[in-house]
Structures are given as C-alpha cells and as structure tokens.
Amino acid sequence: DAGITQSPRHKVTETGTPVTLRCHQTENHRYMYWYRQDPGHGLRLIHYSYGVKDTDKGEVSDGYSVSRSKTEDFLLTLESATSSQTSVYFCAISEGALRTGELFFGEGSRLTVL
Amino acid sequence: AQSVTQLDSHVSVSEGTPVLLRCNYSSSYSPSLFWYVQHPNKGLQLLLKYTSAATLVKGINGFEAEFKKSETSFHLTKPSAHMSDAAEYFCVVSPTGNQFYFGTGTSLTVIP
Numbered sequence: 001d002a003g004i005t006q007s008p009r010h011k012v013t014e015t016g017t018p019v020t021l022r023c024h025q026t027e028n029h030r031y032m033y034w035y036r037q038d039p040g041h042g043l044r045l046i047h048y049s050y051g052v053k054d055t056d057k058g059e060v061s062d063g064y065s066v067s068r069s070k071t072e073d074f075l076l077t078l079e080s081a082t083s084s085q086t087s088v089y090f091c092a093i094s095e096g097a098l099r100t101g102e103l104f105f106g107e108g109s110r111l112t113v114l
Numbered sequence: 115a116q117s118v119t120q121l122d123s124h125v126s127v128s129e130g131t132p133v134l135l136r137c138n139y140s141s142s143y144s145p146s147l148f149w150y151v152q153h154p155n156k157g158l159q160l161l162l163k164y165t166s167a168a169t170l171v172k173g174i175n176g177f178e179a180e181f182k183k184s185e186t187s188f189h190l191t192k193p194s195a196h197m198s199d200a201a202e203y204f205c206v207v208s209p210t211g212n213q214f215y216f217g218t219g220t221s222l223t224v225i226p
Contacts, residue, residue, distance in 0.1 A: 031212050042204060042217060042219045043158075045214075090157060090158070094211075095211075101211040103206070103214055105157040105158040105159075106157055107156065108155075
C-alpha cells in the first residue's frame with residue numbers, strides 16, 4: 001500500500017470554526033490532491049499541488065485553502081467551516097507521468113460541521 | 115474538454131453471474147484510463163489501468179476492461195460476481211498524467 005496518512009480520520013466541528021486536515025506521504029510523489037466525496041457527485045477536486053509551495057485550484061475550491069511547505073505534507077484548511085462542507089475528504093498522490101501515473105488514495109477524513 | 119460518463123448509477127447482479135459496468139469518456143488527448151473500487155468506509159483502490167499498450171487490460175480480482183477508441187468506451191467486466199465485489203466503482207480518465215477526471219460512480223450490489 002502507498003504510504004499516505006490522513007489526519008484526523010474523523011472530526012466534528014461547529015459552523016464558523018477553522019479546520020485543518022493533514023495529508024502525509026512517504027512516497028516522494030510530486031503531485032498531491034485533495035478531493036471531497038459526496039453522494040451523487042463522485043469525487044470532486046478541491047486543490048492540488050505540483051511541488052513545494054506550488055498549488056492550484058480545482059473545481060470546488062471556494063471556502064478552502066491549501067499549503068505545501070514540504071514534499072511530504074499537504075494541508076487543507078477550512079477557514080470558517082460551513083454545513084455544506086460536511087463531507088468525506090480524500091488525499092491522493094501521483095507521480096504525474098502520463099503512461100505510468102496513477103492516483104494513490106488515503107483512507108479519508110470524515111468531517112461533520114454542525 | 116475531458117469528461118467521464120458512467121452509464122449506470124446502480125447495478126445489481128446475482129452471485130456467479132457476469133458483471134458489466136459501463137464507462138464512456140471524452141478527451142482531447144490520448145488518455146490513460148483507470149477503474150477504481152471503493153469498499154464501504156475505505157479509500158479508493160486501483161483495479162486496473164490502460165496506458166496505451168494492450169487494449170484489453172486485466173486487473174485484480176478477475177476484473178478486466180477493454181479500451182475501444184472508436185466507441186470512446188472503457189467498460190469493466192468480470193465473468194462471475196462474488197459477494198466481495200459489492201462496492202462503488204469509479205471510472206477515471208487522465209489526459210496528461212497529472213489531471214484526473216472522475217465519473218460519478220456505479221454502485222454494484224451482488225445478490226446471494
């Protein structure tokens with residue numbers, strides 16, 4: 001299994017509070033991604049990173065920010081959580097090469113915003 | 115533009131019968147294609163991938179998929195369903211190797 005660790009795995013918080021989810025990899029892959037999974041929507045990309053301090057927005061980035069200060073860590077921050085951000089969040093990593101690249105996923109972080 | 119359409123949101127089969135999960139894609143490039151499986155409360159696991167070699171791709175647990183460029187399809191099949199195959203399946207297209215586009219998933223139920 002790819003070495004990807006997400007923390008926390010479960011979190012319950014209140015509307016308006018800040019939340020940070022952490023993704024840690026031991027594979028030294030260049031690309032890291034944050035997705036959210038909601039019923040009927042599959043997985044939707046929030047933000048991704050293509051190197052240290054290099055990040056870009058995905059299709060559902062509003063209300064989220066990310067940071068990558070080290071190759072192995074990718075943080076997702078909800079500055080002021082809302083109930084619409086209740087979801088399961090998955091971190092994924094990839095080498096980024098067309099014919100060999102694939103996504104490896106963490107186990108997910110379930111966030112409930114009350 | 116890239117997109118992935120999984121034609122069935124739910125599929126039910128009896129144990130021991132064939133499985134067919136359908137996926138169509140559109141891509142401006144010659145993409146890589148993947149099928150992932152997600153068991154309840156778990157992350158996504160790679161079943162198989164197509165990366166421009168053989169058009170018939172074999173994966174884990176007896177699954178296979180055939181890339182048909184003329185039909186822009188990448189359907190997932192298995193000759194005989196097992197109870198442990200009950201899960202959510204996602205078709206994914208990658209035109210560049212660092213961007214991935216997901217279908218909305220197909221939930222497979224296996225009836226004993």
